[in-house]
Amino acid sequence: MKFSDLGLSSELLRAVAEKGYDTPTPIQRQAIPAVLGGRDVLAGAQTGTGKTAAFGLPLVDRVDFHSRDTQALVLAPTRELCVQIATDLTKFCQFEPAARVVAVYGGANIGTQIRQLRQGAQIVVATPGRLIDLIGKGAIDLETVRFTVLDEADEMLNMGFQEDITEILSHTPEDKNVWLFSATMPREVRSIAEEYMRAPVELTMGRQNEAANNLEHHYYVVHERDRYAALKRLLDASPDIFGVVFCRTKIDTQQVAEQLIRDGYNADALHGDLSQQQRDKVMDRYRNRSLQVLVATDVAARGIDVRDITHVIHYHLPDESENYTHRSGRTARAGRSGLSLALVNVRELEKIRQIEKKINAKFHLSRIPDALEIGEQQLLNFIRKVHEVEIDEGGVEQFTEIAMHELADLSKEAILKRIISLEFNRFINYYRNAPDLNVDLAHQGKQRQDRYRSNGPKVFINLGTVDGFDKGRKLGYDCDITGLKGADIGRIELKGVYSFIEVVDEKMISVFEQSFQGEFHRGRPVRIERTGGEEGAGSKKKPKDFKDKSGFSGTPSHKDRYQKSGYPKKEFVGGKGPYPEKQN
Numbered sequence: 001m002k003f004s005d006l007g008l009s010s011e012l013l014r015a016v017a018e019k020g021y022d023t024p025t026p027i028q029r030q031a032i033p034a035v036l037g038g039r040d041v042l043a044g045a046q047t048g049t050g051k052t053a054a055f056g057l058p059l060v061d062r063v064d065f066h067s068r069d070t071q072a073l074v075l076a077p078t079r080e081l082c083v084q085i086a087t088d089l090t091k092f093c094q095f096e097p098a099a100r101v102v103a104v105y106g107g108a109n110i111g112t113q114i115r116q117l118r119q120g121a122q123i124v125v126a127t128p129g130r131l132i133d134l135i136g137k138g139a140i141d142l143e144t145v146r147f148t149v150l151d152e153a154d155e156m157l158n159m160g161f162q163e164d165i166t167e168i169l170s171h172t173p174e175d176k177n178v179w180l181f182s183a184t185m186p187r188e189v190r191s192i193a194e195e196y197m198r199a200p201v202e203l204t205m206g207r208q209n210e211a212a213n214n215l216e217h218h219y220y221v222v223h224e225r226d227r228y229a230a231l232k233r234l235l236d237a238s239p240d241i242f243g244v245v246f247c248r249t250k251i252d253t254q255q256v257a258e259q260l261i262r263d264g265y266n267a268d269a270l271h272g273d274l275s276q277q278q279r280d281k282v283m284d285r286y287r288n289r290s291l292q293v294l295v296a297t298d299v300a301a302r303g304i305d306v307r308d309i310t311h312v313i314h315y316h317l318p319d320e321s322e323n324y325t326h327r328s329g330r331t332a333r334a335g336r337s338g339l340s341l342a343l344v345n346v347r348e349l350e351k352i353r354q355i356e357k358k359i360n361a362k363f364h365l366s367r368i369p370d371a372l373e374i375g376e377q378q379l380l381n382f383i384r385k386v387h388e389v390e391i392d393e394g395g396v397e398q399f400t401e402i403a404m405h406e407l408a409d410l411s412k413e414a415i416l417k418r419i420i421s422l423e424f425n426r427f428i429n430y431y432r433n434a435p436d437l438n439v440d441l442a443h444q445g446k447q448r449q450d451r452y453r454s455n456g457p458k459v460f461i462n463l464g465t466v467d468g469f470d471k472g473r474k475l476g477y478d479c480d481i482t483g484l485k486g487a488d489i490g491r492i493e494l495k496g497v498y499s500f501i502e503v504v505d506e507k508m509i510s511v512f513e514q515s516f517q518g519e520f521h522r523g524r525p526v527r528i529e530r531t532g533g534e535e536g537a538g539s540k541k542k543p544k545d546f547k548d549k550s551g552f553s554g555t556p557s558h559k560d561r562y563q564k565s566g567y568p569k570k571e572f573v574g575g576k577g578p579y580p581e582k583q584n
């Protein structure tokens, strides 16, 4: 299917061609005829699917540019997205001399925006908060609006714009068209649709979304302390990366960016603590590719549409799984491929599963590259540059002659070795003896299994660290009293006033019970109880009524026994227990 099959005007087809679009994307194929046909549209479409043109092209087609009234209102969550949409719409109406598109958003001079609106704009693209301010100042009249677009509706709701949206829509006429685009369709978005839309055409790009199919998801399991080193390796293994690194907080974002800059990477930070001017500057550098790696928070990077982003790296996974979609949607746009790479520690593995379910896609477990793999990639990149470099024949000729003469005594191989050394020595040194940063999941899994598997026999003993034990001493003490060997005793879980001791065989519990009968430690009666069994070691089940924080370290029966034993409190070395003083 071609754009010319969709019913767009010849001016718009020219604009499409100028924009360099060849074939309509799936969402465009479905949404454009629906919008032109006067229908409302409710589209589940992620960023990167070509949704801006899906509503933008037919919108421009339907606006009457002979009138100066504001006829179309596009609401978007962020300033960046507003600017992006306004830029695209301006291009779409480049063959309509009377067309005016104005973007209004927070963080910019409101006076200028008021003046721009006064000059008349058929299409206004706005963030909800700023539009409310402008309505309050009487700077905009929405009575003439015929078309409303809610773009990234879920994001607007996430950002708390629900009331603002309702307020804004109350200023628009009822019989308008509404086109709603949202990456996800939570209940709140559906209820907006139900309230403001009339029999919308529902479109879901979901899995047949070309862009999403070109996106690969990988995760890397590292120790927390290695997170930054792992990030560097990912960057080093992709020397021609053009990527976004997402961090969870502004502070992390700033720190990671600063560290990368210090380590010689072409990176910079984008987050809400920067002034608008600073943010614009960073974005300009990123757009024109003088910046290779943008380190950003979710909010700051929302709506960024920069072409050909190769990698999205999740330095931390987002708190909300939904943000994963927004992040990874920065790459693999408009049919191109992209990689979404997440660094996680062992505790975060569950989150990967949750996201997999949410996005209905599989993550591949990948390994942080080692020195050899990185070296290879760096070398191949260097060789690619050697192949691709433009040679100014006239300019280099005399230098080539000098070089040939001076290097005549060296073989081709020797020259190559030297060039590679010059280029890579620093790098080779850095990665010499570089450790493997991947967490051995099989080993971790076994440890976990060991911890949780054990339904085996265990004893509870009312002695712990407050009684002067560490694990070694405890093992020695237990073996001493019971006559068992170290090999008979498994894991010792040592707590403040008690411990659990795993034993190899059920029979050994009886050995413990018998051996410790009547035993005192530092004047305190030692109590053994059978535990474990089907609860398992992981359950840490203490004997009934056991309290350890209040200081009463035993069951009532033990307390009774203790009181009966007549030992005065001062001899209780554990000391914390408010055992009742012996009443004489």
Ligand code: AMP
Pocket: 020, 021, 022, 023, 024, 025, 028, 046, 047, 048, 049, 050, 051, 052, 053, 305, 307, 333, 334
């Ligand atoms: P969007 O989902 O609207 O943010 O668009 C994602 C990117 O795809 C933008 O850079 C658009 O310029 C580009 N794009 C949109 N439609 C097409 C198309 N039909 N062919 C090629 N690129 C497109």
